[in-house]
Amino acid sequence: MTGVYGAFVEPLGDCREYLTLVFSPLTVPLSERWRTNSISANFMADYVTHLFPGGQWPLLLSYGLADLHGAVNYIVNELLENAMKFCTPDSTSPVTISLEIYPEQLIFRVENAISPESAERLQKVIDQLLSHSPQELYLQKLEANAIEEHPSSGLGYLTILNDYQARLGWKILPGIPDWRVTTLVQLSHPRGER
């Protein structure tokens, strides 16, 4: 019943450094938060890249400032876009995004409520993602999207996997009235040149 997919990990008990943002639909409807996604994404990217004095962070050293900033900015933006998009419109549950900061990796974790139908659709997307090579799937999806009249993007995860070489995981929990999904992205040292 509970589904855990891909590279999903529960919060590691030893995380000493993290940043969490919580968006409540009761303050501002989630559908209207689109504009503020760039603020949140930029903020998290700035925060993380300037956190360590003298830049003495192994992950920062291997990426370089611009690349790491760009990666965090893009990933946070995509995750928030997805969460806001697939969240049940009249949900009262908040959207939470956390950045867990480790010397050798960054873990992005987003939690939001979803409708049972969306959960089913998401499960199919996940199945596809996990059973094909990201690059193949990426190009296939781009081609497919080009033909469709109203293509669903669905590209967010693929770009994260393919362009940023991050690992993805999900946990889907059933519930009443809404289910809950936790999406996880693990960003580690860059693996060679593409």
Place this chain on the structure above:
Amino acid sequence: MNWWAQELSGVGYRIYGEPEPPRLVFEGSLRLNGMAEYQPLTDWLGQIVAAAPPQMILDVRSLKFLNSSGINVLSRFVIQVRQKGNIHLTVRCNEGIPWQHKSLVNLQRLLPTLELDFYHES
């Protein structure tokens, strides 16, 4: 009306056309909400495909951010160019903007004759 005599702008971004050389210039950050909000750009790109200028440039040197829906829109355009086969497409990119050297390579996979020119910009 010529396809280049248009402009699209919103909070944080601007897209405009130029005839010499034929190009589309992107500035700012593009993070529109899904294909619906990108429709004006999609339509514009469709016009360009129809007009079929033999040489075409997409200038993204000032585009600091593009979300996945935006990547989708550009990819769609590239595929249509490939299908028509009568446009030589170049993308002017910025070395200093990280997402570009990560995500624009895929456009080349969709269209092998696509030229990616990386510039050093401040």
Place this chain on the structure above:
Amino acid sequence: MSPEAKIAELETRIRQLEQEKKDLEILLENTTAHADAITQQLAAKILQHERAERDLQMSESRLQHLLTTIEQEKADLELILETMTAHADTVTDQLQAEALTALRQSEVQFRTLVEANPVALLILHLETGQILYRNPAAIALLGITPDTLARTLRGRDFCHDPEDVNRLKQLYAVQGSVTNYELLVQRADGSTLWALLNWQPFVFQGQNTVLSALWDITERKKQEENLQRQIEELHQTIDQQKRDRQVQEITETEYFQHLQRRVQKLRRSSQRDSEK
């Protein structure tokens, strides 16, 4: 001595020898008869012994057969148990899948499916264990009455052994779910029953909760205990038979020894008699 006196002496001697001979013959006859009797007795005893051993073997093999049969029945029951458990799993999965399908239609339909469910279902608050929801089957299983309904009930109130509460929490923390846990449930009236417990994470009105399912396994437990007892009894019976046979063997040996001694005694005494 005159020749007539010599002859008289010799005749006396002959008569003596003849008497002795007769005595010896009688003694020999007796001894032989006695030996024969003993041999016969021995033969009879051996026959008896052999018969007893055959009987013992037969009863032992019968016992063995019985043991095999019962062990087979135990294996069959275990298989049925496994199937039941697997079936229960399948039934759980099916029920839960059905429940979730209903969820997709509406909360109302979910409640209908869960309310009508023969399996006891509860929703527990993850941290406090507070029972946020229970279906009629759960109310019946736990013996919750209208007065107990008034109090705030927690899952742990229905665990007979507090150790179970700790064990369950640990299992859940490590595995993220609990499957087929045998729990001694304490009902509201204090009576106990054995149940099989399943725990799954569940989001209830935005809160982290646990969906708990319970099956009454009282009957199954009884059958298990009966079987166990029968097998133990059977083992004891076979052990007893073995012991009896061992004792018998020892007795036989002693008897043989005794007989041997008596024969020797007889031989010695007849030898002495013949030397006189």
